[in-house]
Amino acid sequence: MESMKAEIQKIFKERFGEGGTLYASAGRINLIGEHTDYNGGFVFPGAIDKVIMAEIKPNGMEKVRVFSIDIDEYAEFGLKEEDAPKQSWARYIFGICREIQKRGGEVKGFDAVFAGNVPLGAGLSSSAALESCFAFALNDLFNSNKIDKFELAKIGQSTEHNYCGVNCGIMDQFASVFGRKGNLMRLDCRSMEYEYFPFNPQDYKLVLVDSRVKHELKDSPYNRRRESCERVAKRLGVDTLRDATMEMLDAVKSDITAEDYFRAKFVIEEKQRVLDVCDALNAGDYETVGKKMYETHHGLSKDYEVSCEELDFLNDVAKTLGVTGSRIMGGGFGGCTINLVKNDLHDDFIKVVVDKFNEKYGHEPKIYDVVISDGARKIEE
Numbered sequence: 001m002e003s004m005k006a007e008i009q010k011i012f013k014e015r016f017g018e019g020g021t022l023y024a025s026a027g028r029i030n031l032i033g034e035h036t037d038y039n040g041g042f043v044f045p046g047a048i049d050k051v052i053m054a055e056i057k058p059n060g061m062e063k064v065r066v067f068s069i070d071i072d073e074y075a076e077f078g079l080k081e082e083d084a085p086k087q088s089w090a091r092y093i094f095g096i097c098r099e100i101q102k103r104g105g106e107v108k109g110f111d112a113v114f115a116g117n118v119p120l121g122a123g124l125s126s127s128a129a130l131e132s133c134f135a136f137a138l139n140d141l142f143n144s145n146k147i148d149k150f151e152l153a154k155i156g157q158s159t160e161h162n163y164c165g166v167n168c169g170i171m172d173q174f175a176s177v178f179g180r181k182g183n184l185m186r187l188d189c190r191s192m193e194y195e196y197f198p199f200n201p202q203d204y205k206l207v208l209v210d211s212r213v214k215h216e217l218k219d220s221p222y223n224r225r226r227e228s229c230e231r232v233a234k235r236l237g238v239d240t241l242r243d244a245t246m247e248m249l250d251a252v253k254s255d256i257t258a259e260d261y262f263r264a265k266f267v268i269e270e271k272q273r274v275l276d277v278c279d280a281l282n283a284g285d286y287e288t289v290g291k292k293m294y295e296t297h298h299g300l301s302k303d304y305e306v307s308c309e310e311l312d313f314l315n316d317v318a319k320t321l322g323v324t325g326s327r328i329m330g331g332g333f334g335g336c337t338i339n340l341v342k343n344d345l346h347d348d349f350i351k352v353v354v355d356k357f358n359e360k361y362g363h364e365p366k367i368y369d370v371v372i373s374d375g376a377r378k379i380e381e
């Protein structure tokens, strides 16, 4: 972090001179609560100790000048809709400016240099970190922080929708903006209410194992999952499966397809698992947290059917080694597992899981240790 900061400051000084302000925002994990957002349920994310950091200074011009250290590219653009830059990384920043303006906020020209250590495309939401960093910064620099934090998250989400072609939910930006060291956040995707829960495991680490596979699937599996959920909700006479119980589902079991039944079963059980994990965290009971993570994996694999061979393999290896909790993180069909690992098992787990996976699939998974940390912020000198 210190070396990232020093490098940003050095390059900012060379390109734009002295006196910018430093901001950062974080990537995120989701401990539990998968495929629940579009069913009006709960998600349970937290910000991590991997960030995008930017030094920014108003330049008195009508344009933005920005340099990406990691991509080693410079972009320059105006602040009107027709000024959209071509580089995809710059479109995130342009989108943030535009979405603030569309909401009546102020954005003036500025210079910026930024870098990060959130792995790209690994499921840790580097894009939300980038959006939140600039949204937070421009709120501070040009709007006296009067745009509320939830709106900052929505500005990031709208940026993905309108400028980056990604039709995402609100969780990633929410987590990046609201993240707080030592806390996870339960976000109610129906009411948008949220609550912080302590996550400070002294005896455990969170480890992500990135399979580096992404199965391309035909016939839109995600849409089909959604349709199943909507069909069952309709049959039960509720808005979303948030309002359904297993008793209600079992009562219509003979009227719906087996596939729809198991999809809905997963969603209903997953809602309860998030609540159970919250209780467990309040009691400092990380063994129960881990147990719930395995149950989620099982449900995602067998009932919701969004796992794949590689992810089930990673889960099996974790279980065999006695890892406390392990599950798919994210939509499925590839990407990461998130693992809750006892400190004294940590090094062995990494060694064994890397070796075994490599032996079986011919490439090593990537390992990321993560610590639950602060989200969007100004970095005081």
Ligand code: ADP
Pocket: 052, 068, 070, 071, 088, 089, 090, 092, 115, 116, 117, 118, 119, 120, 121, 122, 123, 124, 125, 126, 127, 128, 130
């Ligand atoms: P993720 O799952 O990590 O959010 P995305 O594809 O949504 O993956 O976002 C990745 C994109 O965000 C990159 O292609 C790039 O445009 C931008 N980005 C993320 N991190 C950086 C960075 N450190 N420097 C420049 N651009 C970045």
Ligand code: MG
Pocket: 125, 126, 127, 128
């Ligand atoms: Mg993203």
